[in-house]
Amino acid sequence: MAGGAGTVSLAVFRSLMWARPRLAAGGAVLAAGGALLLSVGGEAGAVRAVAGAGAVALGAAAVLAACCFVFAPRAPRREAAVLRPPLAGPWVRASRHGPRPHTLARSFAVELAPVPGPGEPPARGGPSGAGAVVLAPADGTVVAVHGTARDHRTGTGVAGAVRAAAGRTAGRLLREAFGARAVFGNHIVLDLHDGTHVLLAHLRRGSIRVTVGEEVRVGRPLAGCGTSGSVGVRGEPRLHVQVMDRPWPGRAAVGVPLVLREGNGAGGGPGHGLESASGSGRGPA
Numbered sequence: 001m002a003g004g005a006g007t008v009s010l011a012v013f014r015s016l017m018w019a020r021p022r023l024a025a026g027g028a029v030l031a032a033g034g035a036l037l038l039s040v041g042g043e044a045g046a047v048r049a050v051a052g053a054g055a056v057a058l059g060a061a062a063v064l065a066a067c068c069f070v071f072a073p074r075a076p077r078r079e080a081a082v083l084r085p086p087l088a089g090p091w092v093r094a095s096r097h098g099p100r101p102h103t104l105a106r107s108f109a110v111e112l113a114p115v116p117g118p119g120e121p122p123a124r125g126g127p128s129g130a131g132a133v134v135l136a137p138a139d140g141t142v143v144a145v146h147g148t149a150r151d152h153r154t155g156t157g158v159a160g161a162v163r164a165a166a167g168r169t170a171g172r173l174l175r176e177a178f179g180a181r182a183v184f185g186n187h188i189v190l191d192l193h194d195g196t197h198v199l200l201a202h203l204r205r206g207s208i209r210v211t212v213g214e215e216v217r218v219g220r221p222l223a224g225c226g227t228s229g230s231v232g233v234r235g236e237p238r239l240h241v242q243v244m245d246r247p248w249p250g251r252a253a254v255g256v257p258l259v260l261r262e263g264n265g266a267g268g269g270p271g272h273g274l275e276s277a278s279g280s281g282r283g284p285a
Helices: 002-039 044-071 157-178 180-184
Strands: 081-083 090-096 110-114 133-135 140-146 186-191 197-203 221-224 239-244 258-260 280-282
Touching: 002 044, 002 157, 044 157, 081 239, 157 180, 180 186, 180 197, 186 221, 197 221, 239 258
Parallel strands: 081 258
Antiparallel strands: 090 110, 090 280, 110 239, 133 221, 140 186, 186 197, 197 239
């Protein structure tokens, strides 16, 4: 019975993951159509019908996004993937996901925040830590690249307070409704050739230095740390790192445990339950 229930749950999860970004995109198109009709003086009934259909579609996508958490598959039991720290400079562990089932294969994922050196100016006028070099955490093949999502502004002052109030609910739920690209922003996926894949997300727009099909070696510079995707209400630079059993999280992939381990005499990086619990470290020299 348990196996049958798990099969049904996974089937439902796959369907929800397929449907929610399409509903959200359709709702956005309909909402834009309603606004266009309103701007050109369309009939009130047509405007209400189009805008209402868009609102319904967006609402349905949001409901499906919430339902995904109910049917998220449980991560399989397997050994943790051992990775090198993927940031070139000092960093701290900003947050991590536990082993509970989570959408978009984010079980066991960890987010790292780069720490700028003393007197180091923000990159290109962005927030401190933006542009920190992201390194390949293992040998692999690039199987996915997305680098055109915009970087969010850092939330400070009144703007930050407004985002803190609205971003935790509507903003994040809307990104969840639109799917993986909206959540992760600019990203790179590496195939490690052992049945696992590493996703590095929230990269800076225009900073990605690799293309699909390239073979990369551990420690190779891949991109710059940024604020694209769902990086929290204040928009500080983050590097999201997760290991999954499929090459794309939007296709019912599940998360794999990971460990960040030092190497080549570099400072210690935080483990994910197996290494140092300090939550800080320095990438490879």
